[in-house]
Amino acid sequence: MTSGPSQELRPRRRRVRFLLLGVVRPLLTVALLVAAYYVLPVGQRLDGGGMALLIGGLALVALLVVWEVRNILRSTYPLLQGVQALALVVPLFLLVFADVYHVLAVTQPGSFTAVLTKTDALYFVVTVFATVGFGDIAxxxxxxRILVTLQMVGDLIVVGLVLRVIVTAVQRRRDQGRS
Structure with missing residues (x-):
């Protein structure tokens, strides 16, 4: 038996598909989310508009978790879809809080120990998420403090529950594919 060109290309196509779906797409997703964070205008007040931003953003994150789990359960490549889900859900969750912190810092100066630019707010949200807490911003x-406490509880939910739901969906879909 001779191997034809199409048989030789299959492993190469798989590697390319893996690279695109498992690496490039999640990196582009994160890059687009961060770009949107810097480019899109935010609300001017934290009262009704800011709270709507927080509640709406968190509701969007919850809906995306459900959507991504459904995509994983239908996917030919559930692991790659799971990576994509995490690349969408975790940064979006953090960016929602970064946006709210930035709005709070602008509309209510003195809310933090430092003036928060968008970059500072993003830095602060990541230090809280990573539980590093350097102490330079508090x-x-x-x-x-209420918002930061909400983020900390949300961080635990994202790391514990959301990660577990996505991993379980990936495992379930992989098991279905083997049957």
Whole structure:
């Protein structure tokens, strides 16, 4: 038996598909989310508009988790879809809080120990998520502390529950593919 060109290309196509779906697409997703964070205008007030931003953003994250789990359960490549889901859900969750912190810092100066630019807010949200807490930025006002506490609880939910749901969906789909 001789191997034809199409048989030789199959492993190469798989590697390319893996690279695109498993690496390029998640990196592009994160890059687009971060770009949107910097480019899109935010609300001017934290009262009704800011709280709507937070609640709407968190609702969007929850809906995306459900959507991504459904995609994983239908996917030919569930592991790659799971990576994509995490590349969408985790950064979006963090960017929602970064946006709210930035709006709070602008509309209510003194809420944090430092003036928060968008980059500073993103840095702060990641240090809270990573539980590093360097201490260079801290919440000062009750509103800021409540929001940071909500983020910390949300971080635990994202790391514990959302990660577990996505991993379980990937495992379930892979098991279905073997049957």
């Amino acid at each position: 919440a000062v006002t009750a509103t800021a």
